[in-house]
Amino acid sequence: MLPLPRILLVSLFLLLTSAENTSFYFPFFTVRNLTLLGDSHLKNGGLIGLTREIGVPSSSSGSLIYENPIRFFDQESNITASFSTSFSFSISNLNPTSFGDGLTFFLSSDNLTLGSPGGYLGLVNSSQPTKARFLAVEFDSKLDTEFNDPNGNHVGLDINELDSIITADALLQNIDLKSGDLITAWIDYKNDLRVLNVFLSYSTVKPPTPLLSLEIDLSHYLKDDMFVGFSASTEGSTEVHLIYNWSFRTFGFLPVRSRSHPHNVSDSSVSAITGIPVSNSTKKHHKRFGLGLGIAGPAFFFVVLAVFGYVSVKKWKGMKVEKxxxxxxxxxxxxxxxxxxxxxxxxxxxxxxxxxxxxxxxxxxxxxxxxxxxxxxxxxxxxxxxxxxxxxxxxxxxxxxxxxxxxxxxxxxxxxxxxxxxFMPNGSLDKLLHPEPENGILLTWSHRQNIAIGLASVLAYLHQECEQQVIHRDIKTSNIMLDGNFNPRLGDFGLARLMDHDKSPVSTLTAGTMGYLAPEYLQYGKATEKTDVFSYGVVILEVACGRRPIERELNSQKMVNLVDWVWGLYGLGKIIEAADKRLNGAFKEQDMRKLLLVGLSCAHPDSAERPSIRRVLQILNNEADPIPVPKMKPSLTFSCSLTVEDLVSDDEESKTTA
Missing domain, CATH: 3.30.200.20 (Phosphorylase Kinase; domain 1)
Structure with a gap:
């Protein structure tokens, strides 16, 4: 029975010796094990877009980071790991006359800071560029004289600053970074040779000659655990940066030392004693020691297994909710x-x-x-x-x-x-729109425009850019939080439901908040992305008008619906009168009119007439014309085409939303 335990012990030893090195491979991307910052987003097909497809003169910045820090230095052996990574990317442009700024592969001790757009490549903050600590290989698509770039098509190595210590023209290997074609990059660092090599190719076959090669000791910069990832930026351009796949590994750590040699014996000391004869008594002692180890080793292993099994079973029985x-x-x-x-x-x-x-x-x-x-x-x-x-x-x-x-x-x-x-310092949006008492912070017009655009952006992400579509079902001002800069943050996903993009919407019992619910949702309890669009429209009207979705008229018991009220003013040609009086006219009438009409188009009674949230975002960013809105609010007649099965949800959902 001894051979099997010995095999298990050898396997366990191999696991221990390889645990120091890290490796992963993403043939395509999901949201697992990744952190997306800024404008980076998951696209259909498992691609990561580092920047947004936005119009000039807007700018964009985003990062993709492997969420777990990676160990590059072993203090016990004083060894720095080597590393190797490869990835495929493309840099394209919707407008050939608009270009910049490129992307980077980086190692950083920070996984939270979003870098600035423009020449900062989404890597460092423009206000504190010298405080960053990073290693980065940049694939720069714009000549930026501030950072002494040689041209607008180069690869460079950056250490703690964006002025590269070495660069190479990608055209030396006939690579045009802005071609829009798929480009594969390989970055290899061998700590024993102190050499960093960067390879580029239009194919997936690694070329024999590196584009950039540098003798450098990076061990001084890899003393801490580091995060690895990508960043990219634009500056008033329409450049789009995509990452298609990614592999990464570290190697070079020494195996774990055997416990049978408690002292750190050098090679010279071993060679010095190998020529000394060994007595028979010593040989017998070694045999007895080997026999004892052969018996005790498997026994110890099985004891460890038994203890592990007991603890596991106990945890499984005592922590069912957590599991x-x-x-x-x-x-x-x-x-x-x-x-x-x-x-x-x-x-x-x-x-x-x-x-x-x-x-x-x-x-x-x-x-x-x-x-x-x-x-x-x-x-x-x-x-x-x-x-x-x-x-x-x-x-x-x-x-x-x-x-x-x-x-x-x-x-x-x-x-x-x-x-x-x-923690969101400025609390929820409803508390600022409807302060009690009325002496709180007044949201400026620029804040309100930013809220409308930010909320449209995140809904476009949930509806169209996630691996699975997310229908929020409870969009309202109390679920929109404001950070220190009054940027909107959508929260409260307790009523949200995941659904595949190519499947019909989930039918559920009605859940949400009155005043924000679409007519068809109230009638049938059928949640779709268009019901979210309706709720978004009500929120936008609330932001522009400073009124609640349903509120009592002054000196009257009559309840007024916000959508009906704004539509009535629009029919009279007085839609600007719907603007929040507390703004005292501190806005451009054209912008206010556009926002109010976007709100009405989203709150259209007929879901088929509502725009997609992507179209809304384009309108607010001046990338598309506004949608025509009828002067009178259309009436809506419901049919009974749905069956009983369409109106009944599964057991879990019924219990959740009843």
């Missing part, structure tokens, strides 16, 4: 302990409550160990709360967009279900 939860979510968000969240919220004290909703209370959390501030959403003790918790966690954990509330982590202990988000 169920972990199966629902993607890797990435941190698991907080209940004790940590309890302390950060002062025991969930009432003074820390910053919001209330169907899910439960939201508390401000201050983490004393790091000084960070978060928002903790605490569930109610009910099955519905758990179901909504799982829905929100499984969806938002896999989404990355600058206009989404970022999920930091979660906790499932002591019968509690908690989500931890970034």
């Amino acid at each position: 169920c939860l972990k199966a629902e979510i993607l890797t990435g968000p941190r698991e907080f302990s209940y004790k940590e969240l309890y302390a950060a919220t002062r025991g969930f004290h009432s003074s820390r409550i910053i919001g209330r909703g169907a899910f439960g209370n939201v508390y401000k959390a201050v983490f004393f160990s790091s000084g960070a501030i978060g928002a903790v959403k605490r569930s109610k003790h009910s099955h519905e709360g758990k179901t909504e918790f799982l829905a929100e966690l499984s969806i938002i954990a896999g989404l990355r967009h600058k206009n989404l509330v970022q999920l930091q982590g979660w906790c499932a202990e002591k019968g509690e279900l908690l989500l931890v988000y970034d």
Whole structure:
């Protein structure tokens, strides 16, 4: 019975010795194991767009980062790892006269900072360019004299600054970075040779000669765990940067030393003693030691297996909720302990409550160990709360967009279900639009335009750019948070549902908030992307007018519907009178009129007449003409073409939304 355990021990040893090196391969991309910052987004076909297809003179910046830090230095052996990466990319332009600025592959100790657009390549912040610590290979498509670029088609190595220490013209190997063709790059660093090589080719076959080669010792810059990824930027151009696939690996760490040699014996000391005769007693001692190790080794291995099995079974029996939860979510968000969240919220004290909703209370959390501030959403003790918790966690954990509330982590202990988000200093949009008492911060016209565009951008991402379409189902001003710069962040995915792009919409019982619900959704409970568009239209009218979706008339008991009210003014040729009086006319009438008409077109009673959210975004960015809106609000007649099966959802969804 000894050979089998020995094989297992050898296998375990091989696992241990290879654990120091890291490797991964993405033949195509999903949202798993990746962080998308800024304008980077997942496209159909498993591609990553680092920048947006936006019109001149807008600029764009985005990053794609492998979410786990990678170890490049082993303190025990004092060895720096070598690394190798390859990826395919394309840089294209919708307008040949508009170009710049390119993309980079980088290693950085920071996975949170979004770099500035333009010549900063989305890599560093323009306000603090010298504070960044990174290694990057840039594929630069614009000549920028500020950084001493040789031309607008070069590859360069950047270390802690964007003035490259070495560059090479890509045309030396007949590569046009802006051709729009698929280009494959290989970047190899061998620490033992102190050499960095960069190869480029239009094919997937690695060329024999590197485009850029440099003798350099990078070990001084790789002492910390590093994040690896890509960044790109534009500056008033229509350049589009796509990443198609990516592989990465580190190598060169020494194997784990055997426990049978507790002392660090050098090669010279070994060679010095090999010529000394070994006595018979020593040989016998070695045989006995070998026999003892042969018996004790497998026994120890099986003891470890037994202990591991016992602990695993105990955990499986005692933590069913946590295990169920972990199966629902993607890797990435941190698991907080209940004790940590309890302390950060002062025991969930009432003074820390910053919001209330169907899910439960939201508390401000201050983490004393790091000084960070978060928002903790605490569930109610009910099955519905758990179901909504799982829905929100499984969806938002896999989404990355600058206009989404970022999920930091979660906790499932002591019968509690908690989500931890970034703290939004300016609270929810409804609190600023309708302050109580009316002496709060007044949102300027530029803030309101930015909110309209940002919300359209994130909905376009959810509807058309995710691997699976996400229908939010509860878009309203109280679910739109504002960060320190009054940028909108959409949150509360407890009512959202994932659906494949090529499948019919999910039918559910009606869920959401009155005033924001589309007529067909109220009638049939059928959630589609057009029901989200309707809710978006109501929000935009609320932002422009400063009025609630449904509110009581002054000195009257009559309730006024915001959409009907604005449409009535439009029919009288007085739509500008719908503008928020608190703005005191501090806006361009043309821009206000456009925003109000976009709101009406989105809130059209007939879902077929509503624009897609992508079209809305183009209109707001002056890339498309506004959609004609009838002077009188159209009436809508419902048919009974749906069957009973269309109106009944599955059991889980019914329980969630009933």
